[in-house]
Amino acid sequence: MRLKELLRIVWINIIQNKFKVVLTSIGIVVGAATIVMVIAIGRGGQMEVAEQFKNLNAGAIDISYELSADARESRQSGSGQTAGGGMERAVPDMGGGFPGAFATGSADSGSAGTFGGGGLPDMGNFEGGFPGGSQDGGGRPDFGDFGNFGSDFIMSGGFDMSDRMNQEQITLSEADVEDIEVFVPGISAVSISYSSRTSVEGGELEEAVTYTVAGVKENYAEMSNLTLEMGEFITDSNDENTEKVCVLGAQAAKEIFGSALDAYDSILYIDERPYVVNGILSEMGSVSSGISPDQAIFIPYSTGIKYIAGDNPNPTVTVIAEDVSDVETVIANIETVLADSYPNAEFTVNDAGSKMEAASASNDTLTMLLVAMAAIVFIVGGIGIMNVLFVSVKERTNEIGILKALGCTKKDILLEFLFEAAAISVIGGLLGVGFSFGITPVVERLQVRVELSAMGAVMAVCFAVITGTVFGFYPAWKASRLIPVEALNQE
């Protein structure tokens, strides 16, 4: 039989059984829609990752400190009693004998301990700006001599410190930034920043709204590839003078003042203190050092530490490696330098490359999960097709007998049923593609980025046809093998 005539017969059968065809194809509809959405969500995820990291310097390394869980608990239970127990920072380049002199910072003590550890060689390196002060005292007392230094350091009392890392509150400081700049080779920039969620008032806001407020240095903008729409970014001068100025992310400016123009040079109240808006960032759409610049408010680092950070700021030191391939070496060197300063601390070090890889891997995992789901849906849909075709063969056994009596070949009968299965699948595939286009706005409302593509639609229809044909083959083959006399006499 000619292919055209075979297809005509298939078409007649489909038209005569429209409702059954639609019901049969439901599994395929869902499968095809899933394939389209899997590809679209996968693409959306990839683009999201790409956009999030587009301004991220691949050589960026973030260093932060986190207190161990038991120390956090202990500090919480002992809060209110802590006085001067915090080990803020050890002196870099102290020489061999000094580590044992670090205070463990007994939370319940508060009393000055004795400085029992041998001598302190090279004390001339010790700078007056040493971060000290008690946990509740804040500030950075300018100890002029080492005698005062002793009051901040308490002896360990003899326990093995190597087993008890991250027991003390450590605040990374500008001194650490300087250490890294001096002692770590292969870096192009270092900066320190901190961020907190702080209430903001002013502009068109009817009530206080919480925003991410980031205390940053002048070089933060360059390191994070931030660009300004108007005004200027935080300057060293702002920072040195602890000025209450701020730079708004594009989205934040729009939300608080209505527009960038209205925001510029306006007054914004951050934690109930007035700040002058010195600049507005361009729309960035990316995440930098864990901060979404579009929705953040940037203030000078020192201003943030003084007015917003509170007693336990947790700054992040960001280092840019000159060569991306040297990131691991740079990280190792940073850890060495910091270990010198804080022998009992382990820092959390994240590099941008790892973040990108992690985000990409996470996206890949999600995609694989969705692909697996689509495969299962297709198998279920295929079994549905097979089931319906078996029923169809059973129902049409007499018809098959007639065709065989009239001289229809096994091949023609096989092809007729296979084409029917394929046609049901194509119809299901096309309906599925249409369905996926229809539900895309709904999925997008759920904050899932969907990037529909022609390739996804074509793949879905191809998968549908393959599924229908594969699962339709066996019933079709069974139909073609029917014995004419038996089939003809089947009621």
Place this chain on the structure above:
Amino acid sequence: MKNPQCEEAGIDDGTMLRLRDVNKSYHMAQEELHILKNISLEVSKGEFLAILGPSGSGKSTLMNVIGCMDLADSGEYYLDGIAIHRTKEKALTRIRNQEIGFIFQKYHLIPTYTVMQNIVMPLLMRGMSYQEAAESCMDTIRLLGLENRMEHKPSELSGGQQQRVAIARALVGRPAILLADEPTGALDSSTGKEVLALFSQLNRLGNTIVMITHDLGVAKNASRVVRIVDGELQE
């Protein structure tokens, strides 16, 4: 369609159908049912033969063997010079399409097709296009008075009309032989008479017809009647 390899020397050109000692048995459970017993039969070209027999006599099995839908266990069967007993399934399919026109008691029309689509089906199986097939069967359609029913579905026709469609379908391929299995069995007597008159007309036009029936009145319309009783043929 004649296959030289299957042609048997000595077969008279005037013989359309020859059965020699044909046997057919079926295995039911553990019992063997011997349905056709040493059947020998010759039908000449242009003959109208009726095979008369009661229910269970084996006439339908004989019809299936003659119609190449079932093969005999033993014996020889020649159809228009072709040795059917030595023919493979694929060739039998072609023989059914080109040499035999089937007319069934229950019409066996495909319900989802129109009258025209049912009638052209044997021609489509030969590789003709629908257009070609439709054109070539117009004479047959006119002969059977179905011109105004071509786009109807079988369910929209009377029993007699459906049987006419079935006859048209059997005729369009210009087969060597028409095989009719109880062609009037599902029709009322007047419609049955019309169909039988049509058979006589087709026979006069040169068609070889083998009709199976249990009804002597129907069988009398044929030019020759043979009886089948318990699987044995009696002239």
